Amino acid sequence: MAEHIHTDQNDKRPLKSVAVVGAGISGLAAAYRLKSQGLAVTIFEADGTTGGKIKSFAQNGLIWEKGANTMTETEPEVGKLIDDLGIRGKQQFPIMQSKRYIVRDGKPQLLPSNPVAFIGSKTLSAQAKLNIFLEPILWKHKNSKEKTPNSPDIYQEESVGDFFRRHFGQEVVDYIVDPFVAGTAGADAESLSIRHMFPEIWDLEERFGSIITGAIKSSWSRKKAQRDAKHVTHGQKRQRGSFSFMGGLQTLTNALSKKLGEESLRMHCSVLSLSCNLQGNPPHNNWSVCYARNDASYKEPLKEQSFDAVVMTVTYLPMSIIITTFKKQDVKHPLEGFGILVPSKEEKNGFQTLGTLFSSNMFPDRAPTDQYLFTTFIGGNRNRKLAKSQLKDLQEVAVNDLNKILGVGSDPLSVKHIYWNEAFPLYSLDYNSVVAAIDKLGKSLPGIYFAGNYRGGLSVGKALTSGFKAADLAISDFNSKGLCTMIGTDHEVK
Numbered sequence: 391m392a393e394h395i396h397t398d399q400n401d402k403r404p405l406k407s408v409a410v411v412g413a414g415i416s417g418l419a420a421a422y423r424l425k426s427q428g429l430a431v432t433i434f435e436a437d438g439t440t441g442g443k444i445k446s447f448a449q450n451g452l453i454w455e456k457g458a459n460t461m462t463e464t465e466p467e468v469g470k471l472i473d474d475l476g477i478r479g480k481q482q483f484p485i486m487q488s489k490r491y492i493v494r495d496g497k498p499q500l501l502p503s504n505p506v507a508f509i510g511s512k513t514l515s516a517q518a519k520l521n522i523f524l525e526p527i528l529w530k531h532k533n534s535k536e537k538t539p540n541s542p543d544i545y546q547e548e549s550v551g552d553f554f555r556r557h558f559g560q561e562v563v564d565y566i567v568d569p570f571v572a573g574t575a576g577a578d579a580e581s582l583s584i585r586h587m588f589p590e591i592w593d594l595e596e597r598f599g600s601i602i603t604g605a606i607k608s609s610w611s612r613k614k615a616q617r618d619a620k621h622v623t624h625g626q627k628r629q630r631g632s633f634s635f636m637g638g639l640q641t642l643t644n645a646l647s648k649k650l651g652e653e654s655l656r657m658h659c660s661v662l663s664l665s666c667n668l669q670g671n672p673p674h675n676n677w678s679v680c681y682a683r684n685d686a687s688y689k690e691p692l693k694e695q696s697f698d699a700v701v702m703t704v705t706y707l708p709m710s711i712i713i714t715t716f717k718k719q720d721v722k723h724p725l726e727g728f729g730i731l732v733p734s735k736e737e738k739n740g741f742q743t744l745g746t747l748f749s750s751n752m753f754p755d756r757a758p759t760d761q762y763l764f765t766t767f768i769g770g771n772r773n774r775k776l777a778k779s780q781l782k783d784l785q786e787v788a789v790n791d792l793n794k795i796l797g798v799g800s801d802p803l804s805v806k807h808i809y810w811n812e813a814f815p816l817y818s819l820d821y822n823s824v825v826a827a828i829d830k831l832g833k834s835l836p837g838i839y840f841a842g843n844y845r846g847g848l849s850v851g852k853a854l855t856s857g858f859k860a861a862d863l864a865i866s867d868f869n870s871k872g873l874c875t876m877i878g879t880d881h882e883v884k
């Protein structure tokens with residue numbers, strides 16, 4: 391629950407001012423929370439639109455996403471915000487979202503959505519399925535020699551691949567974990583830190599040892615808590631899972647931007663540097679933000695304004711998105727459902743993409759009724775060089791994989807290419823040092839707060855929640871220490 395700013399009728403000091411760097415979902419959420427608590431907020435955004443990695447486009451009867459396609463309501467803050475913004479009625483759930491596929495031995499295989507389907511599924515061999523059933527007794531501890539008191543960090547920096555191998559074996563890593571992290575984070579299982587990428591699963595091992603046992607027990611207690619909450623709030627039953635909005639995911643960030651108002655948004659403004667003056671008790675207006683308009687039609691000298699500061703860099707992974715449309719009659723084996731992921735093992739069968747979303751099957755308004763719209767992901771850590779290729783080559787790669795999966799026969803009706811040089815932060819095995827540096831900076835400089843996807847999770851919901859958390863911390867410090875504040879939501883601030 392957000393703390394309120396304490397105001398005194400006789401207090402003649404100027405309103406506390408807050409600068410937010412970046413109008414992605416985390417920056418917008420932070421600004422929204424701060425403004426709703428009565429603070430003066432200025433958001434600096436280098437781009438000409440708000441939303442950051444959330445950008446929806448509509449043209450010629452097509453709607454497509456340049457970045458994030460769907461989000462979830464796992465974090466309670468998300469649902470509350472949707473209600474507050476009055477966009478619940480625009481929420482759109484994908485048709486048959488439980489139907490998700492992976493490629494195995496060159497062919498699409500339906501991922502099982504319940505234990506009975508799991509037994510009959512062709513996604514994994516009988517041995518791998520047995521490993522999953524027996525995990526509560528067969529899972530292996532982390533090699534004890536690495537868990538010595540002198541090297542406690544080694545335990546925290548285990549890779550996602552090693553972690554799941556200890557619990558379920560190599561095949562689960564190859565055909566479930568690897569395609570999942572490639573498709574959702576552009577990463578590979580061996581480079582990612584389990585602790586930073588999947589903190590909830592890492593925590594299950596800490597608490598229960600076995601992941602299966604931990605997941606079952608946590609699910610029981612979550613269901614009980616939900617039943618109790620419903621009893622108290624008479625809450626309505628909500629549809630679960632991934633969703634978007636009519637018009638695309640940007641409906642959410644547009645609604646947030648509208649609430650914040652143009653007066654809070656400084657678009658086309660790149661923050662170039664930040665400096666902090668530690669004098670004054672309590673410090674007041676001690677952070678100086680230096681920014682420049684990067685709008686080609688608008689020339690003006692660098693400007694400075696007083697607020698707060700941050701310096702930070704993180705490795706980001708490149709990714710290309712290829713949006714293709716096809717006449718329905720030209721797709722020989724269309725699949726219902728959400729989409730398909732491609733394990734790296736399938737490179738031997740000629741596959742090069744990370745996966746494809748069946749966008750117009752999920753949301754029929756995304757293309758005219760006689761067309762399919764597909765969103766294909768290429769690059770990430772699996773193939774950084776390919777992500778940067780020319781459209782002609784990327785189109786060939788996407789259509790080649792779609793042909794093998796769905797039997798697309800002809801050239802696409804339309805092709806769009808989006809290139810993200812910094813699509814996802816890589817939560818690498820040494821990510822502890824990044825987090826430690828951020829924490830150190832936060833402790834040594836009063837009034838600086840961090841939000842964004844470079845910490846605590848990559849999803850839209852997690853980034854949004856990180857914005858709220860940073861704002862709540864700032865508000866709490868205002869009340870206790872009378873600080874002046876700056877929130878950095880992006881790593882590019884130098």
Ligand SMILES: Cc1cc2nc3c(=O)[nH]c(=O)nc-3n(C[C@H](O)[C@H](O)[C@H](O)COP(=O)(O)OP(=O)(O)OC[C@H]3O[C@@H](n4cnc5c(N)ncnc54)[C@H](O)[C@@H]3O)c2cc1C
Pocket residue numbers: 411412413414415416417434435436437440441442443444456457458459460461462659660661662709711810812813814841842843844848849850851853879880881882883
């Ligand atoms: C291709 C792709 C697909 C994805 N799919 C999904 C999905 O389906 N579901 C999901 O949950 N998540 C998905 N994600 C992840 C999710 O979209 C992001 O993690 C999240 O939106 C990040 O929000 P953010 O506010 O932390 O950062 P960003 O959205 O990156 O926002 C940062 C903002 O800061 C601005 N900025 C940068 N430098 C400066 C500066 N110096 N001065 C001023 N402004 C600056 C940028 O222009 C940007 O607008 C996807 C991401 C990508 C790239």
